[in-house]
Each structure stands twice: as C-alpha cells, then as structure tokens.
Amino acid sequence: MTPRASALHAARAPIAAAYACALVVAVLSFEHPLVLAALGAAIVATGALARCARSLARAALFGVPFAVAIALVNPLVAREGLNVVLRLGEIGPLGHLDVTRESLVFGAILGLRALLVVLAGGALLSATVDPDELLARFRRVSVRSALTAALAVRLVPVLGRDARRLADARRCRPDAAARPNTAERLQIVRAVATGAMDRALDVAATLEVRGYATPAAPGRGRRPPEPWSRHDLAVAVSALALLALCAGARLAGVAGFDAYPRTELALGTAEWVLAGALVLVALAPFAERRGIEP
C-alpha cells in the first residue's frame, strides 16, 4: 500500500475506514436501481482514483458469482409479485413455483447490493486503509480485543498458506488422487485446525516478547493530538455528507422503491439529483491533489 497514493490513503485510517463504511451504509439504505447504479459508479470511480482498481476487480471475481447466486435464488424463494413470467409447477420441497418479474428484478437488486457491499466494505477498505494504524488506534480502546484482532489478521493468510502446503503434501503421497475426496478434504481441514493452534501459540509468543501485554506506561496511548490534514477533513466531510444525504433522502421519501406486489419506483428530478449528489460527494475528496504522490 503506497502511503499517499490518493486522498483516501493520505487520510488517517479511522477516517478512511469511516468513508468506506459510509459507502456501505449508503448501499444498504436504498433499493432504488438508479441510486444503486450511481453508488456503484461512485465506488468504481473511487477505486480508480485511489489506484486500487485491480483490487476491486479481484474482489469482483468473487463478488459477481455471489451476486448472481443471490439474484437466481430470490425468484425461487420469493412467493410475491403479480407478473408471472415462468410457471415451473410443483418442484419437490419448494412446492408450487411461479417465477415473477418482480422477484427477478428484486433478486437483481439484492445481488447488486451484495456486490457493492463486497467492493466498498471489502476491497476498497482493505486496499486503502492501513490495518496496522487502525489496530494501533483501536488498541487504546481495548488491548485484549486488539490482540485478538492482530492475531486473527496475521493468522488468516498464514493458515491459507498452511492449507495450500498441506494440500500439496497430500498430492505427494503415492496413493493420492489428483483431487482430494470429501474425507481427504476434511483431513486437511482438521490438520490445518491442529496447526492453527501451534501457529497461534507462536504468534502469541512473539507478541509477548515484543511487549504487547505491557501494562499502560506513562505516555502510552497519549499520543499528542495530530492536526487534521486537508485530506482528513475532505474525506471526513465526504463521509458525513454521504450519511446526511442518505438520511435526508430517506426522511424526505426520495428514491422510493416497492418491489412487491408490483415493481414501482419513483424516477423524478429528486432521484436524479440524489444520484448525482451521491457521486459528487463521494468523489469530491479526490479533487484535492496536493501532497499526493504520483
């Protein structure tokens, strides 16, 4: 992670994290397709301006199948909607099944929201927020929780590598099939879990000898307040404005959307203004380029 690759990177970690969380809140606040499309465009543009489009693309590789699965499942489980587009009749445990246009539309909206949450809350957050800085600030609130978080953060990739090594080792056995069967997969999972205990103990021992459990020393946690940079201010204002726009729109009934029994959505000036405002507010911090490294 380049420290000052964009305004989002240059802002302090809690503020950058709050910005990503504000985008997630915005996505979860609306079901209106126009607003969700605007938020999607804002997230993708944010990723590009923060120079982490590749991270977003990688996350999309996992997120899109997940979104498609949601979009496909919804019509099969939803029993609402007036416009039947496909009559599937009696299907085993699902009973009588009619696929409606409304359930298809709402499934697509749910899938889109899931994808946007993965992109904003997962990829954008991890690509632009320094987890060490976030942990260091969180540690002042709760040492034990931060210790657990540090262990978990460190162990996830370590255990992933362990699992890959164990799978490779299994393939080296003379009687191994090219692909492990379910029992063999379970054996690998169990071995990784056993190894996880050893790994966790090693990491915990390292944290101990680095003095992580030292009782609060004078001055510890009392870092003199740092002045807010222009990037801190810009990103924080943008996050707050996003939340304010969401709250205001919800209170004013803008971007209303009813999925059932018939798909109905408001599509007036207010909705277009809201969509444009969300994009502008989300991207505004990137207009400030001073101090950003090429």
Place this chain on the structure above:
Amino acid sequence: MTVLRFDDVTYRYPNAPQAALRDVSLEIGDGEFVVAAGLSASGKSTFLRAACGLVPHFHGGQFAGRVTTGGLDTREHGPAALAAVAGTLLQDPETQVVLSTVRAELALPLENRGLAPCAVARGVEEAALALGIGELLDRPTHELSGGELQRVALGAALAGRPPLVLLDEPTSQLDPVAGDELVWLLRRLNEEWGTTIVLVEHRLERCLAAADRVLGFESGTVACDAPPRGFLEWAVECAPALATPAARLFARAGLRPAPSGVKQARATLRAHGLLDVGAPASPEAPPARPRRRRLRRRSQPEPAPALAFRGVWHERSGGRAVLRGVDLALAPGERVALMGRNGAGKSTLLRHANGLLEPTRGRVQSAGRVALLLQNPNDFFLAARVADELSEPVLARAGLAALGERHPRDLSGGERQRLALAIVTGGAPAAAVCLDEPTRGMDRAAKGALAGELRAAAAAGSAVLVATHDPEFAALAAERVVLLAEGRVIADGPAGELLTGGWYFATETARIVDGALLPEDGAALLRARMTLEVHP
C-alpha cells in the same frame, strides 16, 4: 556487569516426563557473544525461553530456581516487561512478524513501551539503518522473502536497543550468504553497540568464529561452558556430534588446538607449514573418485535417466520466469545436491519432478514414480497417530514401529523427517526421491542419519535429488552438485569439485584445505603433507 544470570534453574514443561533444564547456573556478562550449542532437545531453546520469560509465564510447567534478565527476576516480571531489557528472536520468521508493514512491525515494541512518537520514529529509523532494511520500511510484510522477514524480525527485537538479544536458530531458513551476513551483523552489533548476544545455533561452523563463549547443552544441563576453542576440544572428546568440521579435521590429523573457524585453522596450518604445500593428491582424496566414475560412465552406454528435466521453463502468469530452460538428468542410483541462493528456483524445480507444477515450456521425464518430500515434514501428517499414517510393515521398514502410538508432531525432528520420507515413498523404492531442504533445524547427528538413508535409497536404485543450503550435508549426501541461479543451471559437476575452491558453496574443510571435501579427506591430505615434511 551481569545481564543474564541463572541460579539452579530446573524446569519441566507441562505433562513432560522429564525436566528440560536441570540445575542450570551461569552468568553472562555485558557485551559477551555467547553461542548455545547442543543436540535437538538438549535444552538450549528452553534456556533461551527461560531467559526471555516465556518459561514459565507463557508455557507453564514446573519452575525452580531464579533467572535474572537485565536485573529483573523473571518470576516477578513477565515476557512483556522483560522485552525492555531483552530482545528475542524465535525460530520461524513467518510467525515472528505480526503486523502488515515493516515500519509498523519495527514500531510495535517501542510503542508497547510507551515511547513518545518521535522516539518511536527514531528507533524505527535506527533499527532499519543498523540492519540495512531502510528500503523495506514501507513494504507489506507478506511480500518479503524468508531472509527479509528474518531481518525485519531481528530489527523488531533490536528496536529500542535492548542490552541483551536472544536468538533461537535465526539462520536455519537462510541461504549460506544470508546466514553468514546475519551472524556478522550480530557481531557488528556486539562490537559497536556492546549488545550482549545469546545465539542458539546448530550450524556452529557458521558462528563460532564470532563467539566469545560457548555453552554446550546435554540433557538439560550445561555440560561445557568455555571459549570456542575449549568448547571444541570438549566436543571432540565428549560430544563428537557437536564438533565442527574444522575441529574434526584437526582432531583426525592429530593437530591442536581445535580451530574455531577457517581463519584460525589456516593460520595454524600455515604456522606448521602445512598450507600451500605442493603435495601430490592423496589416493584418499575425494576428487579422484568422481573422475574414476566419469571415466567409467564414458566407457559404458549411458543408462536411461531415472529423472530428466528437458528445457524446463516455469513462468508465473504476470510474473517473472522462475526456471529458464533447465536441462538436468539423473541416472538411477545417482545422488545429486541442488544448491543456490534463496529464490534461485530450487523448490520450483523439485515441484516439477512429481507433477505438482507443470512446466510452461519443456518437459519432465521419469522412469517411474517420483517421491517428493517438501520442506516441512509436518505438512504430511494428517492423522493423530503415527500408526494411522502408514501400514505396520512400512513403519517397521522405516524403523518407526515403536512409535506407532505417538502423535506425529510429537516426534523429534529426525523421526518426523523419516516418517514423512516413508509416507512419500510408501515404503517402496521410487525411480527418484526428491527432498526440499530436509535438514532445516536438524542437528548434525540427524543430518548424518538422513544422509545414510539417502545413500541406502540410491543403493536400491533410486536417483536422489536434494535441494539444500547446507554444503556440509551436500558433501555428505551427494556425489554430484548442481548450482542454480536465476532459474538456470550455472554449474554441474562432482561434489569434490563444486564444493571446494569457493567461499559460500564450499564445505568448511574445503575452505581450510584446498582439494578436500570432508574432514576425513582433509585429514588424509594433511597427514600426507606431514609425512612429506618429515621425509622430504
């Protein structure tokens, strides 16, 4: 001034049948460079963990006696408090680095001590400068190589300039160059900053020349506490597995005192007029053996290779080429050591041998099944009992029948390696047996036993290809050495030629006596020169 003091310390791990430390009493003074030596499970790592407070605070168990580290009694102060006076570096670099950037990792111990931000920033810069890792400061830790990780972990142990640094086999995962650099870095810290160093190490030939004092551990007790030369005299007499190749060379040649390193050894030989003597090659000298073998091979038709790499390339998608047209063939029964620095492509090449990886160009041929033993034997253990990993006859053939009820992870390093080898071979001869860094963390006795097993496998007709950083093990286990660099074979020849006449890819004996590979060969050469000297 004493920085570390043990008073009658006895310690037993929870549920362990016997004590790991027994009545250990010693003092280590300010500015000393101390090496702790011993076979596996002799108590040296436990000694280190007692010094940094992990024993008993972290591990539990029964503890008697008193350890005083930097003036703090470890019974009253835990590892976190002791971290201010003792920096600790444990064995596995992957679990030694906790945070996601190098800068944060170096800052962590300083922040934990409550230092002001400017003091933290200064400490980070100084540690980075001292270790030459300034360019790594903003790199994510998951992108670092093993050697870089080890340096960063050492930087975290040194940040804040603790008066005492405790290190548990820090070079076990490094290539010879990086390992030597780390040891000399410790020597520099010791000489320039006066930092007291306590280093646990199996490969003593790497660090004895830098040490002031050596502790020899045996069954949880300090059996020897002496300067390096005194320790080596003791080792030659009482614990031959701990004697360095140079010490064994001198002992076999009847020379004294035992040298602590190449420089001392050569100086002694020069003083005796035994260096640079134009003596004819002894009939026992090793270079003669490969020459005979090569002549024999030329006169006979080449046998079909047991394993062959034909123009093998491996290019990572979107990345660099790891292997660049490797051509290498192993005859049945041939023992080959694959050497090269970290990242040279050794592991990648081995993974092509049994199909774990497919070449992006070229092909791999074998005369039958290829058994591949990966770096960590623990990765092969999926069951909770040794007996569930393999059938009884195979266990018996591997000499592990008596250990059937044990958990595989509870075995010693050598036993685990033997079990893993039996798992990949299935107890039956394979066309080729490939091993990736099999000696990491092994003591000299276990290495000798493994070399014997490899010789037996070759005698049964298997070709043996072993990737190793350890020239001593390569000399013991292989008759031919292949040197890889940047994914290419840059040298390929008899061990007697390739492991002599170099600096890094050479045995200690070869660096002392030109033309000799192992202490036995070197001693024979020296004896021949002594005879020449007496009867010109």
